Amino acid sequence: MKGISISPLRGALMLIVALFFLFPLFWIVLMSFETNTDILRSPPQLFFSPTLHNYAALISGKLGGGGGTMTVNYMQNLLNSVILSVCSVVVSLILAVPAAYAFARFKFRGGEDIAFTLLSFRFAPPLLVLLPLLNYFQVIGLYNTYFGLIWVYQLITLPLVLWIVRGYFEDVSEDIELAYRLDGHSWLSTFFKIAIPLARPGIAAAALLAFIYAWNNFIFALILGSSAIQPVTVGALAFITSSGIEYGQIAAALVLSVIPTLVLAIFTQRYLVEGLSLGAIKG
Amino acid sequence: MPFLTVDRLAKAYKKHEVIRDLSFAVEPLETLVVFGPSGAGKTVLLRLIAGMIHPDRGTITAGGRDITDLNPEQRHLGMAFQNFALYPHMTAYENIASPLRAKQTAAAELDARVHEVATLLRIDHVLSHLPRALSNGQKQRTALARSLVSRPPLILLDDPLRNVDAKVRYEMRLELPRVLRARETTVLYVTQDYKEAMALGDRIAVLIDGVLEQIGTPRDIYQTPANSRIARLFGDPPINLLAVQPVGGSQGAQIRVASTDLRIPPGQARRADGCVLGLRPEDIAIGFEPQPGAMEVEIDAVTPLNDREVMLLRARDGTEIFASAPQGSLETGQRGRRDAWAMLDLAQAHFFETGSGARV
Numbered sequence: 001m002k003g004i005s006i007s008p009l010r011g012a013l014m015l016i017v018a019l020f021f022l023f024p025l026f027w028i029v030l031m032s033f034e035t036n037t038d039i040l041r042s043p044p045q046l047f048f049s050p051t052l053h054n055y056a057a058l059i060s061g062k063l064g065g066g067g068g069t070m071t072v073n074y075m076q077n078l079l080n081s082v083i084l085s086v087c088s089v090v091v092s093l094i095l096a097v098p099a100a101y102a103f104a105r106f107k108f109r110g111g112e113d114i115a116f117t118l119l120s121f122r123f124a125p126p127l128l129v130l131l132p133l134l135n136y137f138q139v140i141g142l143y144n145t146y147f148g149l150i151w152v153y154q155l156i157t158l159p160l161v162l163w164i165v166r167g168y169f170e171d172v173s174e175d176i177e178l179a180y181r182l183d184g185h186s187w188l189s190t191f192f193k194i195a196i197p198l199a200r201p202g203i204a205a206a207a208l209l210a211f212i213y214a215w216n217n218f219i220f221a222l223i224l225g226s227s228a229i230q231p232v233t234v235g236a237l238a239f240i241t242s243s244g245i246e247y248g249q250i251a252a253a254l255v256l257s258v259i260p261t262l263v264l265a266i267f268t269q270r271y272l273v274e275g276l277s278l279g280a281i282k283g
Numbered sequence: 284m285p286f287l288t289v290d291r292l293a294k295a296y297k298k299h300e301v302i303r304d305l306s307f308a309v310e311p312l313e314t315l316v317v318f319g320p321s322g323a324g325k326t327v328l329l330r331l332i333a334g335m336i337h338p339d340r341g342t343i344t345a346g347g348r349d350i351t352d353l354n355p356e357q358r359h360l361g362m363a364f365q366n367f368a369l370y371p372h373m374t375a376y377e378n379i380a381s382p383l384r385a386k387q388t389a390a391a392e393l394d395a396r397v398h399e400v401a402t403l404l405r406i407d408h409v410l411s412h413l414p415r416a417l418s419n420g421q422k423q424r425t426a427l428a429r430s431l432v433s434r435p436p437l438i439l440l441d442d443p444l445r446n447v448d449a450k451v452r453y454e455m456r457l458e459l460p461r462v463l464r465a466r467e468t469t470v471l472y473v474t475q476d477y478k479e480a481m482a483l484g485d486r487i488a489v490l491i492d493g494v495l496e497q498i499g500t501p502r503d504i505y506q507t508p509a510n511s512r513i514a515r516l517f518g519d520p521p522i523n524l525l526a527v528q529p530v531g532g533s534q535g536a537q538i539r540v541a542s543t544d545l546r547i548p549p550g551q552a553r554r555a556d557g558c559v560l561g562l563r564p565e566d567i568a569i570g571f572e573p574q575p576g577a578m579e580v581e582i583d584a585v586t587p588l589n590d591r592e593v594m595l596l597r598a599r600d601g602t603e604i605f606a607s608a609p610q611g612s613l614e615t616g617q618r619g620r621r622d623a624w625a626m627l628d629l630a631q632a633h634f635f636e637t638g639s640g641a642r643v
Contacts, residue, residue, distance in 0.1 A: 175368035178335045181355040182362050183429070184385030197372050 025258075031251035039247045054252035073227070074253055077235030082260060083146060084221070084231055085214040088153035089161075089207050095154075096161040097203060101195060103162070104169035115166070118159045126219050129155075134223055144225045152220050157210035164209070168202025169195060204271035212261055232257040284347075286311040286469045287332075287437055292341030294327055301327045303493045305341070309437075314463060314470040316484030318477060320516065324493040325473045326365075329441050332471065334358050346436055356385070361430030361438035361468075365445045367422045369414040375401075375425045376410040382433040400428045403462055420451035431466050438463075440472045444479060456482050477517045481505065489513050507633075511640035514561045514633060520593050520605040523567075524635070525560045540627070541598035543578040548630045558643060561633035567606035568626040569594065569613065577624035580604065585613070596625055 006014075031039055033050040058074045102108075103115050133152065134143070142148030172195055180190045196203070218233040227235070236253050239246040285308035294302040301324045309315045317325050330336045332343055334355035342351045350358050361382070369378050376397060383393045401407040404424040414422055423443055430438050444452045456479060463470055474480050480487050481501040488498040489509075497509040508514035514522045528539040537546055540560055570577065580596040583603075587593070592613060596604040606625060634643040 173366065173368060174335070175364045175366060176370060178330075178333060178355060179362065179364065179368040179426075179429070180370065180381065182333060182358070182360060183382040184356045184359075184433070185381070186356060187354070194370060 028251045028254050031248060032255045034248055034251075036244075036246060036248050054248040055256075057249055058252050058256065072235070072238040074232070074235055074238075074256075076228075077230060077232045078256060080146075080221075080229050080235075081215055081231035081233075081257065084149055084153060084229075085211050087146070087150045088157050088214045089211050091150060092154060092157040092161045092210055093203065093207060096158050097165055097196070098191075100162050100165035101169050101191065104166045105174070115162070118162055121155045122159050126155075130219065130223050137224055144229060146229055149221060149225055149229060152224060153214050153217065156213050156217060160210045160213065161203075161206040164206035165199060165202050168199040172198045201271050204268045208264060208268045211264060215257075215261055284311075285309055286313075286346060287471065288342075288344040289328075289332070290342045290344070292328075292331060292343065293339050294324075294331060294336065295339055301493050302331065302338070305490075305493070305495055307488055307495055307498055309469055309471060311469055312467060313485045314460075314472055314483060316472045316474060316480040316487045317490055318474055318480040318484075318487050318516070319490035321475055322492075323475075323490045325475070325490055326441060328490065329362070329439050329471070329473055333360065333362055333439060359435055359437075361433065361435040363423070363426045363430045363438070363440050363443045365442040367414070367419075367426045367446070369422055369425060369429075371414050373413075374410065375406065375412050375414065375417065375421075378414065378425055379410070379428045379432050381429060382435075386433065396432055397428075400432045403431075403465060404428045419447045420455075423447050423451075423455070427462070431462070431468070434466060435468065437469045437471070440470060442474050444474070444476075452479075459483060477519075481517075489516070507642070508561075509642055511559055511561060511633075511635040514635070518563055519588070520564050520607065522561045522563050522633075523604050525562065525602065525604070526637075527558045527560045527634075541578065541602035541604070542600040543598065545578075545627060545629060546576060557637050559635045559637055559640070560629075561635055562627055562629075562631065564593065564605040564607040565591075566628040566631040567596075567604065568628065569596075569606055569608060570624045570626065571621075572624065574624055574626065577626050580623055580625045582621050582623050596623070 032054055033052070034048055035051055035053065038045070038048045058072075061071050061073050061075065103111055137143040137148050142151070176198070177190050177194050180194045181187065185193065215231070216233060217231070221230045222234050232253065236250060236257075239250045239253065287309040289308070290306050292302055292305040293300065305328065307315075317328060319325050327336070331338050332345075334350070334353060334357075338351065342349055344350065345358065345360070369375075370381070373381070379397045379401060380393055383396060388396070397410070398407060401410055404427055406421055406424045406428060409417055409421055409425075412421075414425070417425060423446070427440075427443065430440070444455050447455065460483060472480075472483055474483075484501055486498060486500055487504050489496045489504065491512055497504055497513055504513065505517050508517065511524055515524065525540050530537040530539050530544055537544055538560070539545070569582070573579075578598060580598050582594050583597050584595040585592050587610060588607070590610050591607045592610055594606045594608070594613075596606055598604060604625065635641060636643060
C-alpha cells in the first residue's frame with residue numbers, strides 16, 4: 001500500500017471519470033430549474049433565472065404547456081412507483097430469502113434445475129411473455145391491478161434476490177450454524193439469529209438492486225396497467241405532448257424519480273460497508 | 284459403563300468410504316484423543332457425533348441415550364471448532380452465553396456462569412469485545428468457554444489449537460487438562476499433532492483412512508505401535524524403517540541391515556525374514572571410533588531440534604537413517620560431513636511385516 005495519497009495523474013483521471021458520469025445528472029438538475037425557453041436557447045447558457053415552475057406544475061398536476069393546460073397526475077405515478085417497487089421487493093425477500101437458504105444449504109434432487117429455471121426468467125425478452133400475459137390478466141381480472149403488476153415484477157426481482165442472497169448464505173460457515181444448534185437452538189432460530197444477520201449485507205444489496213430494477217421497469221406497467229397504477233417511468237411519457245416536449249418538466253420529473261433510489265442507496269450503503277468489515281470467521 | 288459408544292459406524296461420500304465400521308468407547312470423564320493424518324476422517328467422525336451429518340450405518344450412544352438420529356440441539360454436547368466458529372455479530376459474552384440462552388437460564392445465573400467459565404479460561408477482561416477484536420488465542424478460549432459453559436457431559440474438540448500460534452498452542456496444551464478436569468466432562472479431542480495427542484489424551488485412538496488402527500494409552504502407542512504406519516506418525520524425526528535380510532548360518536539371531544550384520548539381542552523377535560526393522564532415532568548412538576557391532580556411516584547433516592541434535596546418517600549402501608543425540612553430546616566444532624559409527628540398540632527395535640506393516 002502506498003498510503004492514502006493519490007498521484008496527480010490518478011486524481012485527474014478519476015476526476016474525468018466522475019465528470020463523465022455526473023455531468024448528465026448535473027445538467028438534468030440544472031434543466032429542472034429552467035423554463036423551456038431557457039433550455040432551448042442556443043448556445044446553451046450556464047446562467048439563467050432559476051424557476052420552481054416545473055416542480056410546481058408537477059406537484060399541482062397542472063401542466064402549462066405551449067398550448068393550453070393539461071392535467072398529469074405525476075404525483076400519483078410517483079406513489080405508484082413506490083407501491084410497486086416496495087411491495088415487489090418485500091414479496092421477493094419473503095419468498096426468495098428462505099429459498100436461497102435452502103438452495104445454499106441443502107442438496108436436493110432437482111435443486112440446481114429449479115434455481116436455474118428461476119434465473120432463466122431473466123433471460124426471456126419481456127415482450128415475449130407480455131402479450132399472452134395481457135390476455136390472461138384481462139381474463140382473470142388482474143389487468144390494471146397493483147397485485148397483478150407486483151406479481152409480474154417478481155420475474156425481475158425474485159431471481160435477482162435469490163441468486164445474490166444464495167451466494168451470501170453459501171459464504172456463511174456451516175460450522176457457525178452447527179455451533180449455534182449444538183448450543184441447543186432450533187433450526188428456525190438458527191436461521192433467524194445466525195444465517196439472516198450474517199447474510200444481511202447480501203440481503204441489503206440484493207434488495208437495493210431489486211428495488212432499482214423494479215423502479216426502472218417500463219414495459220410491464222406500460223402494457224399491463226392504465227395510468228391509474230402506472231409508475232413514473234411510464235408517467236413521464238405524458239410530457240411528450242402534441243404541442244411539444246416539456247423538457248423542463250421532464251427534468252424535474254426525473255429529479256423527483258431519482259430521489260427515492262438515491263435515499264435508499266445511501267441508507268443501505270451502511271450495511272454494505274458493514275458486510276465488508278464483518279471480521280468473518282478466521283484470522 | 285462407557286459414556287460414549289460408537290458402534291460399527293460407517294459413512295461414505297459417493298463411493299469413497301470416509302469412515303469404515305468404526306467402533307470404540309469413551310469412559311466417563313476420560314479424554315480420548317482421535318489422532319490421524321489429514322484426510323483420515325477425523326472431522327467427519329466428529330460431525331457424525333455432533334449430528335451435522337448422518338451415518339450410513341451404525342449407532343452412536345451417549346450417556347445411555349441412542350443419539351444417532353437426534354438433531355444437533357437435542358444431543359446435549361459442547362463443541363469447539365478448529366476455525367473457532369464464533370458468532371461474528373455477537374460479543375464474546377453473548378457467544379459464551381448462547382447455550383444458556385437456549386436453555387432460558389435466569390439472567391443472574393447466566394451472568395454468574397459466563398463469568399465463572401470466562402475466569403477459568405482467563406478471558407473475563409475481553410467479554411465485551413466482538414470476535415473480530417479478539418486475538419486468535421482469545422477466540423479459541425471464547426469458543427472453549429462456549430462449549431463448556433452449560434456443563435455438557437460430553438464435549439467435542441475439533442483440532443482447537445490448529446489455528447493459534449505456537450506459543451498459545453503450547454500454553455493451551457498445558458492448560459487444557461486443568462480446565463477440562465475442572466469441568467468434569469468426557470472429552471473427545473481430535474488432532475493431527477502427535478505431541479498434542481500424547482500431552483492431552485488419557486487414551487489415543489489412531490484413525491487412518493477411516494479405520495481405527497489402534498487405541499491405547501499414549502505410552503502403549505509410542506512403545507508398541509500396532510503397525511509401521513502408526514510408528515511413523517509418532518515421533519519427530521520419524522522412526523527409521525529399515526529393510527532386514529536374514530543372514531544364513533547357524534548363529535541364528537543375526538540380521539543384515541543396510542549391508543551390516545547385526546546380532547539380535549535375546550528376547551527380541553525371532554523372525555527376521557520378510558521384516559522391516561523400526562528403530563527410533565534416539566535409540567541410535569553415535570561414536571567416532573570403530574566399535575564391534577557398530578555400523579559404519581557418514582553424518583550428512585546435523586540440525587538442532589529442541590534440546591537434541593538430529594543427524595541424517597548415510598550407511599555404506601546409501602540407506603538414510605535418522606539419529607538423535609542430546610545437544611552437546613557430539614564433539615563440537617565439526618558440523619560438516621564426517622565418518623562415524625552408529626550403534627543400533629536393537630533391544631528397542633520394532634519388527635513389522637514388510638507387506639502389511641503389522642507388528643510381528
